[in-house]
Amino acid sequence: MENIENEYFHIELEMLGESQLFPFNVFIYNPSNETYTPYLYGNSPLTEEKKNFLDYILEKGAELAISMKQKKTFLRDRELKEEDIPDLAPTELHELIVKREKLLEEKMASKEKKGKFHFNDELKKAYENDDFTAIIEEAHSDLICLGITISPTVSLATFFAENLLIGDTYVNRVVALSHLLAKNSGMIDDLALGELACASFMAHLGQTQMEKSLSDKAYLEMTDSQRKKYKKHAGLTQHMTRKAGIELSERCMRIILQHHERYDGSGYPDQTKGQYIEPLALVLGCAAHILEYTTGKITGTKTPLQTVLSNMKNKTLSPGLEIEFGDSLYNSLTNIFGDKINIDSKEAA
Ligand SMILES: [Fe+2]
Structure with missing residues (x-):
């Protein structure tokens, strides 16, 4: 079975900053059924309404995620490094x-x-x-x-x-x-x-x-x-x-x-x-x-x-x-x- 967890990495809301447009897709991870759903497609605006709904579902336990395929685009646009994102940091061996x-x-x-x-x-x-x-x-x-x-x-x-x-x-x-x-x-x-x-x-x-x-x-x-x-x-x-x-x-x-x-x-x-x-x-x-x-x-x-x-x-x-x-x-x-x-x-x- 494909390991779906390896296809995405999770990010914090603050990493999106104050921007409204992003060159990458933003997904929502639902921990209750372990699924990823597209929430905001690249270059479509994060409106106030969408932002409020995002705040609401994140409070309920949902998480934000980005596709691994767009990792480079995300890091470049957000001016972040892999080590800034816990999900991308190398796993420390027990x-x-x-x-x-x-x-x-x-x-x-x-x-x-x-x-x-x-x-x-x-x-x-x-x-x-x-x-x-x-x-x-x-x-x-x-x-x-x-x-x-x-x-x-x-x-x-x-x-x-x-x-x-x-x-x-x-x-x-x-x-x-x-x-x-x-x-x-x-x-x-x-x-x-x-x-x-x-x-x-x-x-x-x-x-x-x-x-x-x-x-x-x-x-x-x-x-x-x-x-x-x-x-x-x-x-x-x-x-x-x-x-x-x-x-x-x-x-x-x-x-x-x-x-x-x-x-x-x-x-x-x-x-x-x-x-x-x-x-x-x-x-x-x-x-x-x-x-x-x-x-x-x-x-x-x-x-x-x-x-x-x-x-x-x-x-x-x-x-x-x-x-x-x-x-x-x-x-x-x-x-x-x-x-x-x-x-x-x-x-x-
Ligand atoms: Fe014996």
Whole structure:
């Protein structure tokens, strides 16, 4: 649709001065229906009667406007400059937009200096040294640069990244790994990445409301009743965010609720299958599961990353290992870690 607002600029009545004849057309803008109507054609006199009516409708909220096509004629005749007219003055950029532009520039400069970030190599190093700082810093530098006018959820993701995605904590590992897995799987739009980041930060908030023993115990070591309680953590997160009045997008909520759903319907809480699962929920589920499995939160024993990736890739059944994340995520995992999995699985064997 044509942006009619850009076809006119608004002026003040005083700008017409005492003249009666003008070489340009004067329009009336009616804010109640957002229309522009010609009021005084060029070279037709602004009579006393017309002037009185003008005073009357301006008092009622109407505004005077000139067509952009006659901008030069108007400025020359009225001896005005663009900066004298607020509607023509350059729009000042919001400080957050200026800040984002600066961050993007700094990011580009730092990338050029450091060279390309190799996700697979960095993840391998992170596990070898038990230090995810480089992975988290990479996600941090991406997420603080997300567009700031996209949606409240994306803005919240940027806020979280700026203030929380600092330091090597477990939650930050989940956020960073989910982000880089999504990005390296071709999900690169700011909206998707922002919603995923928000969901990754918040998905396990529900666990804070559960008895401590559930957080300490490996999943396979839980009793049936403990497991039943544990499975409520995503629903509890949703409940908490709603109660706190945090407005998350519908998709962000879905990512949180579905991050334990699995492609074959073996997940929870609703045993949702295949295409009915939000793809970003599978990304978060996969990243969180890799971290949980490797750190012993599933079996009670740590497992090398290479073994987990290799077993996932080859669909080798191992206790507690989940492999149903859908073919497209598998293809991404193979593309990202393909060679490494083969090399390292030999080393790990
Ligand atoms: Fe979870």
